[in-house]
Amino acid sequence: MFVKVAELVGESPHSWNDAVQSAIREASRSIRNISGVEVYNLTANVDGGKIVEYKANVKIAYTE
Numbered sequence: 001m002f003v004k005v006a007e008l009v010g011e012s013p014h015s016w017n018d019a020v021q022s023a024i025r026e027a028s029r030s031i032r033n034i035s036g037v038e039v040y041n042l043t044a045n046v047d048g049g050k051i052v053e054y055k056a057n058v059k060i061a062y063t064e
Helices: 016-027
Strands: 003-012 034-047 050-063
Touching: 003 016, 016 034, 016 050
Parallel strands: none
Antiparallel strands: 003 050, 034 050
16 A cells, blocks of 8 residues: 655644634535545744734645
């Protein structure tokens, strides 16, 4: 069995956790058999001294 990896960026106005969930939710629309996720970078957009958007770079592992 081979495991494939897709790299994605999830976004959320609420939290980094929600950003990761967003990436997984979006990936699961077209990728089946997701077996794991690696979060390797967390960033955010700031406006007026406040975080306005959280971003999470993730690698999603899956099998076909």
